[in-house]
Amino acid sequence: MIEFQEAHKGFITHLQNKDSARSTILAYGKDIQQLLDFVKDELSKTQVQSIERSDIQGFLDYLEKSGFTPKTISRKINSTKTFFRFLKISEYITDDPATLISHPKFETPPPRILTETEYRALRDAAKGDTRTYAIIEILLQTGIRIGELSEISLDSFQIDEASHGGQLEIATSRVTLERKIPLNEAVIRAIQEYLKVRPVVEDRHLLVTRNGKPLAIRNMRAAVKRYLRLAKIEDASVNDLRHTWIAHHIKRGASLILVSRLAGHKRIATTERYLQYVEPREKKSELAVL
Numbered sequence: 001m002i003e004f005q006e007a008h009k010g011f012i013t014h015l016q017n018k019d020s021a022r023s024t025i026l027a028y029g030k031d032i033q034q035l036l037d038f039v040k041d042e043l044s045k046t047q048v049q050s051i052e053r054s055d056i057q058g059f060l061d062y063l064e065k066s067g068f069t070p071k072t073i074s075r076k077i078n079s080t081k082t083f084f085r086f087l088k089i090s091e092y093i094t095d096d097p098a099t100l101i102s103h104p105k106f107e108t109p110p111p112r113i114l115t116e117t118e119y120r121a122l123r124d125a126a127k128g129d130t131r132t133y134a135i136i137e138i139l140l141q142t143g144i145r146i147g148e149l150s151e152i153s154l155d156s157f158q159i160d161e162a163s164h165g166g167q168l169e170i171a172t173s174r175v176t177l178e179r180k181i182p183l184n185e186a187v188i189r190a191i192q193e194y195l196k197v198r199p200v201v202e203d204r205h206l207l208v209t210r211n212g213k214p215l216a217i218r219n220m221r222a223a224v225k226r227y228l229r230l231a232k233i234e235d236a237s238v239n240d241l242r243h244t245w246i247a248h249h250i251k252r253g254a255s256l257i258l259v260s261r262l263a264g265h266k267r268i269a270t271t272e273r274y275l276q277y278v279e280p281r282e283k284k285s286e287l288a289v290l
Contacts, residue, residue: 031079143245
């Protein structure tokens with residue numbers, strides 16, 4: 001028999017050994033802790049072998065009554081299914097109670113694509129905050145995911161002072177495709193300005209706190225959200241900077257294959273979906289500066 005906390009700790013180690021993204025490990029870890037806390041507090045169970053399908057369904061019903069969105073509940077189901085698959089593979093359980101749990105139905109809303117006026121206003125709003133300005137500029141000029149940004153180190157990019165250009169290397173992982181993204185002068189300038197004020201610490205992450213620890217994704221989201229609000233940009237989040245990068249490059253005529261590769265899409269069909277929302281102009285072989 002295995003207690004909840006031992007199972008939870010083993011699950012986190014399992015995700016780390018699979019080279020899961022740090023954001024995935026944090027999210028899945030919190031989801032499973034929430035599930036286990038519910039089962040313990042509401043059903044007085046403390047061992048994973050005693051969890052039944054009805055217990056998981058009760059937890060999902062509780063989430064729905066608490067106002068969690070179908071999308072969030074669906075993600076927590078993914079976490080739950082992954083957790084119980086781990087328990088079964090590790091032979092902690094013989095039957096998987098999450099196998100027949102189904103996802104709620106929900107419509108995926110269209111991507112929120114910032115207009116040129118909006119993303120310029122966002123940039124202007126953050127000009128006095130060097131670190132957040134760099135975050136915004138990196139996301140807006142490279143189209144990388146927020147999770148990928150959190151993993152960027154000082155060794156991930158090269159800058160050529162002579163040509164005012166550079167390159168950002170995204171390492172491969174279970175959820176991320178390895179790729180090299182060109183850096184334009186605007187993003188290089190933002191990075192260089194941030195490096196002037198970045199604390200001198202041993203940690204090699206590009207973005208760090210004043211105490212020298214890696215800047216958490218939640219703090220990046222909160223910072224960008226603050227400036228979206230100050231710029232009076234409604235119904236937008238940090239993830240929409242990636243949507244904006246993809247959509248505007250397609251709109252300006254960049255090759256779908258090029259955009260797909262640099263965005264790290266595993267299927268070009270993912271990139272082609274943006275054609276529903278933008279009309280490409282003449283074809284261009286280069287990326288524009290947003």
